[in-house]
Amino acid sequence: MKKLIYCCLIFFLTGCSNYGQLTFVAKLPKAIKENSGIAYFQGNKAWFIEDHGNKDEIYQIDFNGKILKELKIKHAKNNDWEDLAQDPNGNIYIADIGNNNNKRKDLIIYKISNPEKEKGDKIEAEEIKFYYPEQKEFPPKKSNLNFDAEALFFWNDYLYIITKNRSEPFSGKALIYKVPSKKGTYKAQLVGDFTPCTTDHLCQVTSAAISPDGKKIVLLGYGFLWIFSEFNTDNFTTGKLTTIDLGATTQLESVCFKDNNTLLISDEERANTGRNLYSFSIN
Template structure:
């Protein structure tokens, strides 16, 4: 198995192909792109990759961009050209807003049906546990992101900030990742998937989990960020099955 990975802010403007043992297989320089604060990756059915440069710890940024690159699987060299999908959050009026309104950091998104679903990371104080859900078209352009809903996590900021997201290959399951937490969303309608059936999982780890993707419809890969103590690991996790309700035969 192979996965694509990126580095956080201040590192190279590159993407890397690695295997599940952690061995680097290939490296591409992403042209027409700058790693201001790269946070997440997603892909579409054609294999195009999207790099989310939308980290915004202080809620001060106005220059959010998602870089769209063609499938690296067909590239022959070591450079790949990006298109820019630029966007802003029209609900944010101050940069930064007052502490209670700091909901515009972002580390999570996924692609579905020509749209990119962007989920914000709540940095409000006091912490509300509300992640905003936005959409933008998955084509080159400059957009005002459309607010389509919000997702309530919990009141404990240490485990309930959203750090990554993914959708299953069959489009039936959305997962949202936190620092040791996982939300599984099924039986949802779009665009506001928060109204679906939500299951919360305590993963039992407290490392800086920052990325999630699907291996198949029932299995996800998770990775954590390296610090001076731990991290830079890839984990596999099998999602719990859907609970079936037996008919009583009335």
């Protein structure tokens, strides 16, 4: 009976969630219940964005769940911000690449300087515009709905975009594109593809990150991690793949590296679940 009561208490306190292998860090503020991207610099704090229809802002939040700073991105619009990436110089890239219906022709990535150094409440952004040359119809047929994307990371002066498969019937295949990490308008270059698995929803890629030493690339899904190592080409999927079932049942939406072996992961709020920050070791 005591065990049952304990389990019920945990069930209530965690919002009817199953965190699986994830370690709970903090409950995130209600202001970012639809958080979709995360970036880490130092200390017990990180930067977050929200997705479709929310404010054109980036938020610094500590590991107690308190908002420390809000920065408005000047001359930017949150059509569907889906991920954050950062480069070794501290620049942040905001991926306005959400494209649920595969209809968009205005895909863009906003580049801002290190937000931790900004003293005001607004920050300038450069625009990196791009398109997928393989997409000929807007939208394409249901069997080719593979031009939505929620995952972005920086590597060797390029930004890598991993698409989120919405095809019917579901094939699971994600396309991997790259574009230069500087202001301009580009034709995205297809460098490879990856089929994590073929179970609808569970096998969609929702975020991506690369370790500070550049030796590991992580793709996040709804309960899974796909970790690539031992790669040496643009098509990192030719490297070693490790698949981890996190055992989590919440809507996991963003991942970044805290150090070479520790991940920060967050989820959106759905009903009584989510809106949390977690950590996970990949030693």
